Every structure is written in C-alpha cells, then in structure tokens.
Amino acid sequence: MKNALGALGCGALFGAGLALSGMVRPEKILGFLDFTGAFDPTLAVVMCGALAVMIPVQVLVRRRAAPVLAGQFASLPTLRVDGRLVAGSALFGLGWGLSGFCPGPSLTAAGVGVRDALWFVPAMAAGMLLFRAWEARAHRPSLDETGVPAATPERELAARVAEERTSLIP
Amino acid sequence: MSFLLPLAGGLLIGLAAAGLLLLNGRVAGISGIIAGLIEPRPGDKGWRALFIGGLVAGAAAVALARPGTFQFDLVRPPFLMVAAGLLVGSGTRLANGCTSGHGICGVSRFSPRSLIATATFTAAGALTVFVTRHLLGAP
Numbered sequence: 001m002k003n004a005l006g007a008l009g010c011g012a013l014f015g016a017g018l019a020l021s022g023m024v025r026p027e028k029i030l031g032f033l034d035f036t037g038a039f040d041p042t043l044a045v046v047m048c049g050a051l052a053v054m055i056p057v058q059v060l061v062r063r064r065a066a067p068v069l070a071g072q073f074a075s076l077p078t079l080r081v082d083g084r085l086v087a088g089s090a091l092f093g094l095g096w097g098l099s100g101f102c103p104g105p106s107l108t109a110a111g112v113g114v115r116d117a118l119w120f121v122p123a124m125a126a127g128m129l130l131f132r133a134w135e136a137r138a139h140r141p142s143l144d145e146t147g148v149p150a151a152t153p154e155r156e157l158a159a160r161v162a163e164e165r166t167s168l169i170p
Numbered sequence: 171m172s173f174l175l176p177l178a179g180g181l182l183i184g185l186a187a188a189g190l191l192l193l194n195g196r197v198a199g200i201s202g203i204i205a206g207l208i209e210p211r212p213g214d215k216g217w218r219a220l221f222i223g224g225l226v227a228g229a230a231a232v233a234l235a236r237p238g239t240f241q242f243d244l245v246r247p248p249f250l251m252v253a254a255g256l257l258v259g260s261g262t263r264l265a266n267g268c269t270s271g272h273g274i275c276g277v278s279r280f281s282p283r284s285l286i287a288t289a290t291f292t293a294a295g296a297l298t299v300f301v302t303r304h305l306l307g308a309p
Contacts, residue, residue, distance in 0.1 A: 004216060010221065014224070015226060024240055034300075037299075045173045049181040049184060053187075057184075057192065074196050085283055088263070091258075092257065092261030095257030097299045102268050108225060121255065123255025123259065125255075128205045128208060130260060131264060
C-alpha cells in the first residue's frame with residue numbers, strides 16, 4: 001500500500017518535473033539535438049539538475065541493505081557493453097531525433113491529447129511488443145526427432161548468454 | 171528564457187527517481203516501466219500503472235497552472251510519428267533503457283553501459299536532426 005503511494009507520488013513528481021522543465025515539448029528536444037543550428041541547451045540544464053540529486057542518492061543506496069518501503073532493491077542485470085546496447089540506442093536516437101519524443105514526455109503529451117503523441121505512443125507500444133515477439137522467436141528452440149530441443153553450438157551459446165543476462169548483482 | 175525553471179524541473183525529476191529507488195527499490199526507467207506494464211505476461215503491474223498514472227497527472231496539473239506547457243508549433247505528418255514511435259519502442263527494448271533509465275539512473279551511478287547508451291542515442295539524435303533540418307529542410 002505504502003509502496004503504491006510511493007510509485008504514484010514519484011510518478012507525479014516526475015511528470016511535474018518534465019512539464020516544468022519544458023521537456024514535454026518536442027521543440028526543446030529537437031533544439032538540443034540541433035548542434036549545428038539554433039542549439040538550445042535546456043535539456044543539459046535539466047539533466048544536471050536531475051544528476052545533482054541522483055549522484056549522491058546512488059552513493060546512499062549503495063550503503064543501504066534495503067529500500068524504505070520494499071524488501072529489496074530491484075537487481076540490475078550485469079550486462080556488458082554489446083552490440084544490442086549500441087544498436088538499440090542508435091535506433092532510439094533516430095526515433096528521438098525524428099519526433100522530439102522519448103518515452104516519458106510522449107506519455108504526458110498523449111495524456112493531455114497532443115495529436116502527434118497520440119500517433120507516437122501506440123506505435124511505441126507496438127514497437128516494444130514487436131521486439132518482444134521477435135526476441136521470443138529468435139530464442140525459441142527447434143525440436144529434434146524426440147521432441148526435445150536440439151542442442152547446437154549456437155543454442156548452447158544462446159543459453160549461456162541468456163543465463164548471463166539474468167545473472168544478477170546484489 | 172531563464173534556466174531556473176528547467177533546473178527546478180530537473181531537480182524534481184531527480185527527486186522522483188531518487189524517491190522511487192530509495193522508497194520502492196525500483197529504477198525510474200520509463201521505457202522499462204511501460205514495457206513491463208503492456209507485456210501480456212502477468213506480473214508486477216500495479217506499481218507500474220500507478221507510476222504512469224502519476225506521471226500523466228503530474229504533467230497535466232502543471233499544464234493547468236501554466237497554459238502553454240504543451241504548446242508547440244511543429245506540424246508533422248502522422249506516418250513520421252508512427253515510424254518514430256516504432257523506432258523508440260523497439261530501440262529502447264533492445265538497449266534496455268531510454269533517457270530516464272540510462273540517461274539519469276544509469277549515468278548517476280556511472281554505469282559504463284548507460285554512459286555508452288546515452289552518448290549513442292544523443293549522437294544518433296543529433297545526426298538525425300542534422301540530416302532532417304539542415305539537409306532535408308524539415309522544421
């Protein structure tokens with residue numbers, strides 16, 4: 001229950017911060033990304049404000065055994081820098097630069113009925129679900145004659161990678 | 171335009187991310203929160219729905235007090251918004267994070283993955299804007 005209030009309250013603060021800072025307007029984002037044109041540094045100021053709070057908080061979190069309202073900190077997968085990370089970020093950056101929307105601001109804009117966001121948000125959700133379906137398909141094992149997933153070098157490698165992806169740090 | 175409001179907004183965003191981490195032990199990565207909410211498998215959807223509801227309501231409340239919060243003059247074709255949405259949705263899942271999860275939460279703990287992700291999506295975004303605005307003449 002307290003946990004639910006924490007999520008609601010933090011969501012409201014986050015949304016208020018996005019709106020106050022101007023980050024819900026695609027023009028501000030496109031202006032920041034326009035390094036060779038009418039560059040608008042606002043996004044950098046917003047990031048500095050957020051990081052000024054979060055950097056000390058991360059130090060605090062490292063010293064705590066558990067969060068205040070929940071049993072444990074959500075574990076973060078120990079992944080390396082890999083092609084997925086770079087390719088995914090590049091695709092995201094391409095969409096960000098085309099629209100001026102990233103996930104948070106697009107939701108707030110859709111929430112108040114901004115037309116562009118009403119096109120963008122369902123497509124974003126579809127992109128997430130399509131990716132999920134593609135990933136499930138890519139990792140689905142083919143069966144051998146006895147109905148058991150056939151072992152191949154690729155599959156063993158995929159299993160090792162999957163295990164690594166889900167291995168957690170405390 | 172003064173930088174006081176953007177700085178105040180950034181501090182609020184930082185407080186929100188700090189609160190979610192310190193209180194609930196969760197990372198305020200919005201693409202991940204959405205993905206967990208819409209995936210067909212049952213799971214911890216309650217807090218995700220509340221966070222997203224709060225996000226939308228918090229921004230709408232600011233817009234009530236400050237008309238013009240969401241105002242913009244760009245006219246873009248729907249197909250461009252749909253294409254961008256598909257790219258942002260699939261890209262943030264492939265990279266496990268977006269501006270909030272990598273850009274704020276990951277960078278604040280100096281995660282190498284998040285630093286690389288943030289540099290990559292910023293560079294890709296800047297390159298995209300360079301091509302659309304300065305080579306193709308988009309607004």
